[in-house]
Amino acid sequence: MAVGDGEAAGEIPVVPMEFDATFLARFGQSQGLMPTLFRTDTTWTLPALLEKVVWLDKRLELIALFDPNDPASRWCGSLVIDDPDASSRCHLWMAVRATTDDHGQRVVRGVIADISAIVAAPDRDPMTEHLSARTPRGHGSALMDLGTTLMHSFSCCEDPRMALWRHRNPQIHPADMMGLLQVLADLAANRPAQFALRIRFVDEESWTTLRAACVPLANYSRPQANIDFWLEPAN
The missing domain is CATH 3.30.450.20 (PAS domain)
Incomplete structure (x- = not known):
């Protein structure tokens, strides 16, 4: 099923995001209904997002994207959040890659998809x-x-x-x-x-x-x- 293909098992909500050089994440306009935690008028620190990454080893892999001495280029993995609107745990999938912005600074861009309707949220590490x-x-x-x-x-x-x-x-x-x-x-x-x-x-x-x-x-x-x-x- 392609992301956003409404004729399959239902449209998968997706929101674009970007971490700037100060490790602050901002979110774009979502496609589909995403948790309100990812509003366009809010920012998340990298530690705040990391606490939603299920496995500790995956957290360390994500941090490597921000290491100037030994940078990784891309990352994907599960996030689990407690959605205050739905009173339930949401299973999200995040895929990001490191790139350079218009000012030559290293940034990390990608998307977060809500896959709760397809795969149940995993247990904590x-x-x-x-x-x-x-x-x-x-x-x-x-x-x-x-x-x-x-x-x-x-x-x-x-x-x-x-x-x-x-x-x-x-x-x-x-x-x-x-x-x-x-x-x-x-x-x-x-x-x-x-x-x-x-x-x-x-x-x-x-x-x-x-x-x-x-x-x-x-x-x-x-x-x-x-x-x-x-x-x-x-x-």
């Missing part, structure tokens, strides 16, 4: 469930991809100070950048590290201090670090 189970009370956990410094696969309680992380990239206080670079160098050298960063998501917000303990991990297809993080209490 037990590896990601295992990672979330190790999170101490009051803390959050994440993985950091050392090739791109992208934090992903978050497991944490929602905090209003972090509420925008799915739709905006955090700003980092300029005075904390040198310390962060040293942490990245330690992790790349297979040394544990700790850091404190002041972050915010919009200019009008006050800075929030995020503290973390990082341990490098070697048993993945791409070098990763486990991040145990917590936020300092609000003043």
Whole structure:
């Protein structure tokens, strides 16, 4: 059945999307009825989309499209979302490829199709469930991809100070950048590290201090670090 062929088992809804050079995704006009999460007036961060990718190894493959030192060229795989409109789990199929925009910057473009009517949503990856189970009370956990410094696969309680992380990239206080670079160098050298960063998501917000303990991990297809993080209490 061709995508969009209404004479077959029904039209497959499809929405185009693009990740820009800052890892923010924007969506085009959908063909067919897609979940409202993919509106044209919203943005998704790469970590937000990665949390919908079922298998951890597929998440790492998708991250490779954004690695400037060892870039992959294309990716496809399953996404599972809880559709707030339908009160059900949706099975989506995403296919993307890396390309260059009009300004010479590397971007990732592709489509997301809703295949829920054809293939049931798969179960969650037990590896990601295992990672979330190790999170101490009051803390959050994440993985950091050392090739791109992208934090992903978050497991944490929602905090209003972090509420925008799915739709905006955090700003980092300029005075904390040198310390962060040293942490990245330690992790790349297979040394544990700790850091404190002041972050915010919009200019009008006050800075929030995020503290973390990082341990490098070697048993993945791409070098990763486990991040145990917590936020300092609000003043």
